[in-house]
Amino acid sequence: MRLEKFGNELELLLLLTDNNNYTAQQLADRLHVTRRNLYYYLDYLRNSGFQVIKTGAYYRLDPNSKFFRRLHDNIVFTKEEAAYLRRMLEASNKKDIILATLKTKLDRYYSLEGSFSPAALKRIHNNVRTLKEAMETQSVVVLRGYSSPHSKTVSDRVVEPYLLMNDDLDVRCYEMQSDMCKTFKVSRIKSVEVMDVFWMNQAKHSDLFTDIFMFSGDEKLPVKLRLGQLAYNLLLEEYPQSHPFLAPEKDEKHWIFKADVASYLGIGRFVLGLFQDIEVLQDQRFKQYIAGCVEQMSQKVSGFRPVRPTNNEP
Incomplete structure (x- = not known):
């Protein structure tokens, strides 16, 4: 599939996320399309999982859209990871512009300035x-x-x-x-x-016990999940060390994941991100943890009418 086919959609994404305010006519002019075609593009983004927000006459994309959350989780460093990279750069004997630029970006983006004086x-x-x-x-x-x-x-x-x-x-x-x-x-x-x-x-x-999600602690917390094909594939891709803890079911369409974790944070984020393809089987404390997370998310989006997920969502 050629990238040019989605040129206007990609350009619209950039416009809606560049921190400027655009009306429908301004967006249409920037894309060199009619307003009717622009509305088709906006509907396409909505159907693809983006939350298009209109404030008065201006359009923008909600940064909490599922696509952005998954993109953020995949490419953005945790503060611990950023600090580790910053330490490696500090230990380097090289003196060049690129090294200095990387240090500055890590310091500013992750608020590390005071840590590396x-x-x-x-x-x-x-x-x-x-x-x-x-x-x-x-x-x-x-x-x-x-x-x-x-x-x-x-x-x-x-x-x-x-x-x-x-x-x-x-x-x-x-x-x-x-x-x-x-x-x-x-x-x-x-x-x-x-x-x-x-x-x-x-x-x-x-x-110290360290689980497959790289969280450490004294206590071992048992969890048991039933995974669909998508959740199974992503778990193996993102955490290859999970393989010994996976067992196929007889239908060959589902897998049982059973392991101990040091914290519910890592496994919880994975479950919440793929909740439509995961069933929590054990234990009761983890079920209560997930229920609490869902309740908190519900409170944050209260007032919005639920929309049934489309087929192109996992």
Whole structure:
């Protein structure tokens, strides 16, 4: 199929997403078509899953359209991935315009500017070095000024550090106060102070479980899904390591996925994105999690009349 066949549709997509306001006549003029033909193109976009919004006389595309969400998930880095790439660029000895441009784009788009200033890099380097020394001597340390995004507090944490992970971005520790093993971001530690005290809780140093969606945690959460052909294909394409956890049903049209996950975030995003082709079989907690996500989405789109999906949607 030649790209030229959809030239006007592609051009219309660009116009409706370039942050400018266009009336129907202005769009028709830019495409060199009649207004009647323009309305055909707009209907084509609607039928293809795009949400065309008209505000007064002006048209635009809703960035929350399913196509854009799937495109975003496929091509945009997570903040952790962007930070990892930024660290690799910082470690490079090359000095050229392209390298500097990439650093600037990552810093601006993912708000990494403060994380890679010379002072921040020196602080992180010192923290990693001190943590490694403490682990070698099995010493207790104080994580001074640790900034927690969950509790929104800055506090000192007395811990037994025993594992650096993710290219030294995270440190796994046993925390005295909570009597739990936790993962701390090295970049959120102001400084590390080694105490003249040796580990006393080594038996409690637990290994971290990482699931096929690359989420890590202490708890293993069982899930069981019934997948259609589309969900089966996409799961294998996006997560090849899922293959051992898949078993075909007798009808040869469905597959059972059964595995443990560390978090419902990864598996939940996959299920919600392909809900028409997936049936959640187990367990009850995961069903409640999905139901809660659906309820939140329903609240965000309240007031809109439901539309039956067309055949060209999965």
